[in-house]
Amino acid sequence: MAKSGGNGTPMLDELEKGPWPSFVTQIKEAAEIKEQAQDLLKLLERSYHEKIGHWKHGGIVGVLGYGGGVIGRYNDLQSEYPSIAHFHTLRVNMPSGWFYTSEALRTICDIWERHGSGLTNMHGSTGDIILLGTSTDELEPTFKELTDNDFDLGGSGSDLRTPSCCVGPARCEWACYDTLHITNDLTHHFQDELHRPAFPYKFKIKCAGCPNDCVASIARADMSIIGTWRDDIQIDQKEVTAAAKAGLDIQKDVCARCPTQCMDWDGKQLSIDNANCVKCMHCINAMPRALQPGKDRGATILLGAKAPIVEGALLSSVLVPFIKLEPPYDELKDLIERIWEFWGEHGKNRERVGELIQRVGLGNFLEAIEIEPVPQMIAHPRENPYVFYDEYFEEGDDESEDDQ
Amino acid sequence: MPVTTEAIADAMYAMVKEYQGKKKFKAGDLTKAMKQQFGEADADKAACKAAIRSLIDSGRCVYTYFGGSFIEIPHEEGAASGG
Numbered sequence: 001m002a003k004s005g006g007n008g009t010p011m012l013d014e015l016e017k018g019p020w021p022s023f024v025t026q027i028k029e030a031a032e033i034k035e036q037a038q039d040l041l042k043l044l045e046r047s048y049h050e051k052i053g054h055w056k057h058g059g060i061v062g063v064l065g066y067g068g069g070v071i072g073r074y075n076d077l078q079s080e081y082p083s084i085a086h087f088h089t090l091r092v093n094m095p096s097g098w099f100y101t102s103e104a105l106r107t108i109c110d111i112w113e114r115h116g117s118g119l120t121n122m123h124g125s126t127g128d129i130i131l132l133g134t135s136t137d138e139l140e141p142t143f144k145e146l147t148d149n150d151f152d153l154g155g156s157g158s159d160l161r162t163p164s165c166c167v168g169p170a171r172c173e174w175a176c177y178d179t180l181h182i183t184n185d186l187t188h189h190f191q192d193e194l195h196r197p198a199f200p201y202k203f204k205i206k207c208a209g210c211p212n213d214c215v216a217s218i219a220r221a222d223m224s225i226i227g228t229w230r231d232d233i234q235i236d237q238k239e240v241t242a243a244a245k246a247g248l249d250i251q252k253d254v255c256a257r258c259p260t261q262c263m264d265w266d267g268k269q270l271s272i273d274n275a276n277c278v279k280c281m282h283c284i285n286a287m288p289r290a291l292q293p294g295k296d297r298g299a300t301i302l303l304g305a306k307a308p309i310v311e312g313a314l315l316s317s318v319l320v321p322f323i324k325l326e327p328p329y330d331e332l333k334d335l336i337e338r339i340w341e342f343w344g345e346h347g348k349n350r351e352r353v354g355e356l357i358q359r360v361g362l363g364n365f366l367e368a369i370e371i372e373p374v375p376q377m378i379a380h381p382r383e384n385p386y387v388f389y390d391e392y393f394e395e396g397d398d399e400s401e402d403d404q
Numbered sequence: 405m406p407v408t409t410e411a412i413a414d415a416m417y418a419m420v421k422e423y424q425g426k427k428k429f430k431a432g433d434l435t436k437a438m439k440q441q442f443g444e445a446d447a448d449k450a451a452c453k454a455a456i457r458s459l460i461d462s463g464r465c466v467y468t469y470f471g472g473s474f475i476e477i478p479h480e481e482g483a484a485s486g487g
Contacts, residue, residue: 056483058468058469058470058471059468059470059481059483060469060478060479060481062466062467064460064463065461067473068473072469072483076483136484156469158430158472158473159473196453196456196457196460196467197430197431197467198430198431198432198435198456200432201472344432345432347432349430349472350471
């Protein structure tokens with residue numbers, strides 16, 4: 001059996017080489033004070049040699065009243081690695097935008113050193129604070145200490161996963177709505193759905209303040225809420241000229257790279273055909289002093305992204321092209337509940353909402369959630385024929401002829 | 405007379421208990437079954453939600469995760485002792 005550190009973990013030691021941070025180095029540091037971290041290193045080294053994983057996840061662990069937030073983990077060599085016989089993970093709901101005080105971080109770390117391995121993952125892919133490794137007996141005491149310090153568990157299993165967002169207006173002038181406020185608001189409003197799994201499978205909401213989509217919501221969230229605007233891009237012509245004088249080749253690096261070629265630069269004046277702008281953000285990213293998103297700001301709601309687990313990966317597609325997002329967000333909450341209602345009624349076990357839409361067809365889905373089809377739902381002309389016009393056929397026409 | 409939350413919870417518990425070890429139920433499965441048993445008017449979504457909460461908060465049932473979240477009678481898990 002391998003010993004941690006020195007030559008006891010030769011394969012893990014390879015992962016400490018190079019200029020990058022190493023999780024092995026960090027677990028070794030923890031191993032100086034925590035037996036669990038020592039056993040974790042030994043078991044991982046053994047897995048690398050044997051090419052066999054020794055962990056089972058899931059099961060019935062949790063805290064009273066909640067169905068999410070704890071992921072049970074057990075190893076199958078408990079007599080050899082007793083300190084990590086149970087090594088459950090806790091997901092803790094992070095603050096919107098991941099803003100912490102150092103005091104809050106110390107509080108979490110102190111709680112976790114008292115009740116768990118002391119190992120954390122900041123942050124998991126959904127955004128939660130991940131506390132790695134504790135036993136079943138320590139779950140309730142950990143939960144009590146966390147809630148006493150105003151933290152709560154996040155989502156796991158077939159529930160609403162912890163909503164997350166970009167830093168939004170706290171740090172970014174391009175935010176088209178208050179991502180931090182809406183994320184906090186939705187988290188509080190949907191507490192029941194977050195803690196008590198009642199869905200066919202997981203449901204993720206991510207809020208990005210502008211089309212740069214820094215939280216990659218379009219690829220990672222069942223519901224992507226992406227900031228946008230519906231008036232004209234704001235242009236400061238003096239700053240455009242200054243950018244050109246500073247060496248930026250506006251024609252080559254900005255206009256020519258516009259996906260719809262809706263920009264024109266005559267050497268003195270930049271003009272934009274805003275009706276053809278697809279809000280790609282390239283020009284704004286290239287000339288941040290000269291260009292700004294418009295003033296009539298809101299968001300586009302997209303639905304259906306998922307990673308390839310049961311079926312293949314999907315990107316979100318447009319559901320609502322533009323919505324004003326202002327408290328109390330009733331229109332959005334009502335839409336979310338209509339989606340959940342239909343999904344809960346018709347979704348199969350482990351079927352994400354994007355897969356449900358593919359199975360039943362976007363037309364039927366839209367009808368069920370009472371949303372009118374609009375052209376923005378189509379990716380390209382004559383592709384994704386989600387919208388059919390009954391009036392295209394007149395009485396007496398043989399529709400089958402058009403199918404041939 | 406309207407169906408009480410406790411009556412719905414009892415019916416859910418009976419269903420979970422009868423199928424324990426044979427079939428796992430999600431919250432949605434139990435809700436659909438209660439709508440069939442008591443009628444949609446009496447066992448609506450809110451009533452079923454309250455019944456599930458009552459089952460979980462009282463400890464009569466627990467949430468489990470086996471590739472999805474289910475509601476089951478509390479039991480000793482084999483993996484907890486290395487099995």
